[in-house]
Structures are given as structure tokens and as C-alpha cells.
Amino acid sequence: MIIYGTALLAVCHLVGVFVGNLLGSLIGVKANVGGVGIAMMLLIFARVYLRARGLMPSATEAGVGFWAAMYIPVVVAMAAQQNVVAALKGGPVALISAVGAVLLCACAIALINRAGPKPEDAAWRNGTVAEES
């Protein structure tokens, strides 16, 4: 049943957000601390666990895969509702801070990634649900 996959995804999402909120209130922050990341890890563990027991038929996987494939369209919709006008009205402080932060971070990323080891296997390239043209 395809809904099993979507339900599994939904449960992981909700538990993750719950734990994130709990973490946030425990350390006294008015924000969700890593809820989505926790949900992702739960889903990864659930997949590994269920697959090892043969409880993950392809219909169930499709219930998650559809939403993974909807990811880019959702991001486009997200872009279409950003407050671009406010961002452009921010003035020089906002602009210079943002440009400076992005440039410096890009250099830091380049530095770390070039210094790091080259990945030995390319298994991650296979098995994407959303093969775009």
C-alpha cells in the first residue's frame, strides 16, 4: 500500500519536529533545534530496519519516493513566496553583510572540500527516485 510509505514519512516528520521542539525548550531557545534533521535520520533508520526485514515493498517505497521527487517543484514554490522586495530594500548594511558572508563562506567551503579526501566510491550516484531529464 502506497499510503504506508507516506504515513511512515509523516510519522518520522512529526516525531522529528516534536523532538526538535523539545530540544529547543530544554536548552531555552525559541526555535526548533534540528527537527527536520532528526526526522531525516529517523527515516534513514526506518528504511534500513524495514528493508533488512523485507518489510519494504516497492509500493511502500513509492509512497516516500513521490514526495522526494516533488522536492524541486516545492522549492520553486518556496522561491516564489520569498520576501524579495524586503530583501532588496535592506540597504547597504544588509547587502554588504550578506555578500561578505556568502563570499567568505564560499571560500571556506572550497578550502575544506579541496583539502579533504576524494570520495572512493560513487554509489551515491545511483538510485535516485527523481531522475530528472
Place this chain on the structure above:
Amino acid sequence: MDMIEQAIRENSLVGAFAFVGLVMWLSIHLSRRLTFGRVHGSAIAIVIGLALAYWGGIQTGGSKGIADLELFTGIGLMGGAMMRDFAIVATAFEVHVDEARRAGLIGAVALLLGTLIPFAVGASVAWSLGYTDAVAMTTIGAGAVTYIVGPVTGAAIGASSDLMALSIATGLIKAIMVMVFTPAAARFMGLDNPRAAMVFGGLAGTVSGVSAGLAATDRRLVPYGALVATFHTGLGCLMGPSVLFLATKAIVG
């Protein structure tokens, strides 16, 4: 025409699916015809989305881009935090556990640097442009981390509302820059494997910027970057009003 509008208004989410589908179709064709596939279709779609958001903001004066127009309220639902996070979690299904585990430590280091570097830049720029008190510097610096960390930090340390607006603007410009320029800078940043994507997720911050930037670069890298980036806002909200504010205060008095 009225009947069509009514149909879309009553089924706003369905209308959004159709509209975004159209934007994607257009983008993929533009990518093939105009750039011969060199610029990714998703990248073009995201830029079109941002342009529409600008147009919507000008039309309505609202803060939610095109989603403030009555006909496009469905876009607000489709691209809102709920659906965005649901789709991001779903991408975790494709994560190769070994890859993610191998890069765990460097991801955490990147996360810490991704909070400290933007904060330092934001606070220094604020200082050099005349915002010399600790509250203003911290609020703007936190905005350079993400546009959520900015106002959360500002509220916690008692910043004025125009300072908060400034810090939100800083974070928004950063997110938009990451969305637009990641594909172009991907080679420079060595963004071609899961480990690099996790470093990118930690350093570039903002879930929206990272997720859109990676989507436009290589769809398969998205879950690795997002896995780290989702901790970015939480860490920023934790450090902003506490360690970073105290450090700033200690420096400028």
C-alpha cells in the same frame, strides 16, 4: 474567465501544482534551447520563482511574494514550511548511510564555522557603517547567519523593530544569493560529492538557500546538504543571544 478564476480560487493547492508544473516545463525548455543544458532547468525555475516573488511583492505590498495574490494562495501552501520540510525529509530516503556517517564530524565543524563566519562579517560590517552598539551588531550579525536567527536573537536581546527588519533583509539576501549562485560556484567549491554537500550545508546555512542551491546543482546531493543545514537555524538561535552577544559585548563594551 471568471469561472476559471473561481475554479482556481476554490482549489488553490491544485492550482499551484498546475502552475509550478508550467514553470518547470518552461524552465526545462529554456535550459535546453537557450543554454543547451548548461544552466540546470531547476536553477532557471528558481530564478523565475524569485522574479515572480518580486513582482507579487510589488503588486500587493505583502511579505509573501506571489502567494499574496488571491489567485496564487496555493503557492503559499505548496512552498510553505510544512510541505518544504515534508519533501526534504522524504529525500533522506536516498541517503547512503556510509557516506553520511563518514562526513559527520566535518559536517559539525562546517556547521560551527557557518555560524561564526557570517556573524563576524555581519557584525563587523554593521560596526563599520555606524551601528556600534552591541545589540545592533549582534542582531545584524545574527541576520547574516539566517533570516530566522536574526529576529529570534534580536527579540531576545531587545533590539528595535527596524533593526530586526534590517537583519531579516540581510538573511534574505544571503539566502537568495545562495539559491542563485550555488550552481555557478559549484565547481569552485568542489561541490560534487556527498561529503562536500554536507560541508556546504553547514557553511552556507539557511535551509531554503541550501536546498534550492543544491537542487539547482545536483538533485542527488540535496539530502546530504539538508541533513546538516537543518541544524543551522537551531544552532544560530542557541548561540546568537548567548555566546555571540556576550562576545560582542565584551569586545565593543
